[in-house]
Amino acid sequence: MTRRLRQLGYEVGGKRIRRLMRKMGVMAIYQKPRTSQPHPAHKVYPYLLRGIAAEKINQVWCADISYIPMRRGFLYLVAIMDWHSRKALSWRLSNTMETDFSVAALENALRLYGKPDIFNTDRGSQFTSLEFTQALKDADIRISMDGRGRWMDNVMTERLWRSLKYECVYLQAFET
Structure with a gap:
């Protein structure tokens, strides 16, 4: 304008x-993508991080999904991060909001970095899905999910998204 x-x-x-x-x-x-819509049939887990400070690596991991605008539509990007080190442990891109790319990112992070004590996500349908939560349970990881208005818990991944988009994505016009 x-x-x-x-x-x-x-x-x-x-x-x-x-x-x-x-x-x-x-x-x-x-059209704006809606990346954090809960599925009504999926179980929502309690928030376990009240009063907890991440003081060591692999104590708490978190995950979030964002979208990457393309010339025609957008792609979805999931990242798994360690709260203490703020390191992006694993990521995956997908052209759909199916659960498989989130599970693949989780399995890759577990294979490369071991397992955290607690895994925290929002209540998006990918993270409340049986496949994702079962992968966490199989690895004996405690599941924590943000409540409404708990935006501060994802501030590390939100900062990653902001840096990625402003320093790379918005400067390019990605075709594919």
Whole structure:
């Protein structure tokens, strides 16, 4: 919008355009992916991290899913991270929100780094699925799931997504 208005001869800045668009309620109408929708039939596990500080590696791992915009549509990206080291242990891309790519990332992280004491996720259907939770149970890992409004628990992966998107994805126009 800023570029177009400048082409028309108006002297405007991006901040002003964003502020005015927000004030008018104008927003993009493209489809936005919904990555954290719970499945009504899946079991939701309690939140186990209240009052716990990650003081060592493999104490708490977390996972999150984001989307990568492509020229036509988007891909989904899952990452498994260690809370203490904030290291991305494993990741996978998929063009669908099926559970298999999340399980593959989990199995890869377990194979490469051992197992955590607690694994924390949001309540998205991939993480509440029988396949994902069974993989955690088989490895004897305690399952923790964020409650509503617990955005701070995923702040490490959210920061990873922000860095990845602003430093790479948004600068490129990926075809595939």
